[in-house]
Amino acid sequence: MMQQTGIIQERYHRQVLLKEFGEQGQQRLAEAKVLVLGAGGLGCPALLYLAAAGVGTLGIVDFDTVSISNLHRQVLYGTEDIGQLKVLVAEQKLKAINPDINILTYPAKLDTALCLELFDSYDIILDGTDNFATRYMVNDACVLLQKPLVYGAVSRFEGQVAVFATDKTAVNYRDLFPQPPVEGEVLNCAEAGVLGVLPGIIGSMQANEVIKWITGMGEVLKNQLYTYHALYNQHMTVELSVVEENRKWMPKNEQEFLSTNYEWLCGIGVDAKEIDSKQLEALIAQEKLLVIDVREEGELPAITGVQHLKMPLSGLKEQLHTIDADTVVFICQSGKRSLQAANWLAEINTRINIYSLKGGVLHWKTYKQ
Numbered sequence: 319m320m321q322q323t324g325i326i327q328e329r330y331h332r333q334v335l336l337k338e339f340g341e342q343g344q345q346r347l348a349e350a351k352v353l354v355l356g357a358g359g360l361g362c363p364a365l366l367y368l369a370a371a372g373v374g375t376l377g378i379v380d381f382d383t384v385s386i387s388n389l390h391r392q393v394l395y396g397t398e399d400i401g402q403l404k405v406l407v408a409e410q411k412l413k414a415i416n417p418d419i420n421i422l423t424y425p426a427k428l429d430t431a432l433c434l435e436l437f438d439s440y441d442i443i444l445d446g447t448d449n450f451a452t453r454y455m456v457n458d459a460c461v462l463l464q465k466p467l468v469y470g471a472v473s474r475f476e477g478q479v480a481v482f483a484t485d486k487t488a489v490n491y492r493d494l495f496p497q498p499p500v501e502g503e504v505l506n507c508a509e510a511g512v513l514g515v516l517p518g519i520i521g522s523m524q525a526n527e528v529i530k531w532i533t534g535m536g537e538v539l540k541n542q543l544y545t546y547h548a549l550y551n552q553h554m555t556v557e558l559s560v561v562e563e564n565r566k567w568m569p570k571n572e573q574e575f576l577s578t579n580y581e582w583l584c585g586i587g588v589d590a591k592e593i594d595s596k597q598l599e600a601l602i603a604q605e606k607l608l609v610i611d612v613r614e615e616g617e618l619p620a621i622t623g624v625q626h627l628k629m630p631l632s633g634l635k636e637q638l639h640t641i642d643a644d645t646v647v648f649i650c651q652s653g654k655r656s657l658q659a660a661n662w663l664a665e666i667n668t669r670i671n672i673y674s675l676k677g678g679v680l681h682w683k684t685y686k687q
């Protein structure tokens with residue numbers, strides 16, 4: 319036991335030497351539980367440094383397997399790992415670096431239910447994922463569960479880092495980016511490219527923020543956004559503040575969170591927001607469905623058999639902010655105006671599940687006969 323303690327002391331000797339860190343810092347790391355989301359470009363360097371530094375428990379979530387185009391930046395993997403699950407290779411490599419820590423792997427695609435299941439048992443979350451749907455979801459889960467979140471992102475030669483803390487004055491991802499970008503506006507690494515070393519820098523910075531948060535050393539990037547440009551060595555720290563207006567569509571409780579479709583609100587599957595009459599009948603059987611008829615006054619046939627609101631398309635834009643329900647279905651005569659209405663609401667609302675009835679009332683009436 320004495321000998322093992324000696325080896326452990328030697329392993330961490332150079333960081334324990336730092337008076338700001340010391341034995342207390344090492345102890346705090348050993349007791350900490352850190353969850354890393356995504357074992358890709360950002361997750362790999364972050365995991366390497368967190369494991370090497372002696373974080374007691376590391377959780378890793380990723381559903382993906384290693385591919386050859388990952389290898390220039392995902393430094394935990396080698397050519398022989400192609401085709402293997404990232405979390406399993408990562409676990410093996412990290413264990414070889416530091417056998418004294420616990421590693422828990424989750425080979426799954428993170429969704430709302432998994433966020434609620436996992437986040438609670440960790441002290442801090444590091445987001446190394448690469449898509450907007452996951453970032454908004456992770457942010458909202460961390461706000462709901464009061465978990466600190468270390469955010470990072472890279473594209474081409476630029477990267478950014480921020481820490482979303484848990485107190486009332488703390489900024490979160492929605493203050494920074496109120497709306498997901500429209501489809502195609504921001505390209506991911508696979509489309510835009512990325513210099514391999516950049517996620518190395520940004521992921522390492524995320525690990526540094528985690529270590530500072532846990533040990534209490536220095537200052538974390540709370541209410542600040544750090545940006546870095548690798549080509550010109552330009553960097554900037556911007557002060558951020560809470561923007562209440564940006565938060566109005568955030569889920570207010572776990573139930574609302576679970577019923578939010580993050581992929582859909584980020585424009586993934588936007589074309590699928592039309593439903594047919596059969597799907598509408600199934601939705602009507604559910605509670606909290608709001609049906610809105612966007613035809614103008616006096617248009618026939620009338621909608622019967624389901625409670626609904628009348629909001630003619632001509633005045634709808636002014637009324638959009640009053641719409642509040644888990645699920646809304648817009649209906650018009652043939653399905654064109656209702657699709658327009660659904661798009662308008664989707665632009666300003668990131669929480670409601672919004673649908674348009676394909677074929678409109680005419681199709682629905684025929685279906686019911």
Ligand SMILES: Nc1ncnc2c1ncn2[C@@H]1O[C@H](COP(=O)(O)OP(=O)(O)OP(=O)(O)O)[C@@H](O)[C@H]1O
Nearest residue numbers: 356357358359379380381382427428447448452508
């Ligand atoms: N919802 C999610 N649940 C679990 N893992 C996720 C989720 N979203 C993204 N990831 C993981 O985050 C990692 C992000 O890594 P990175 O940005 O380097 O891109 P990549 O998907 O590995 O590669 P490329 O974009 O070049 O195909 C990936 O390993 C991906 O599988």
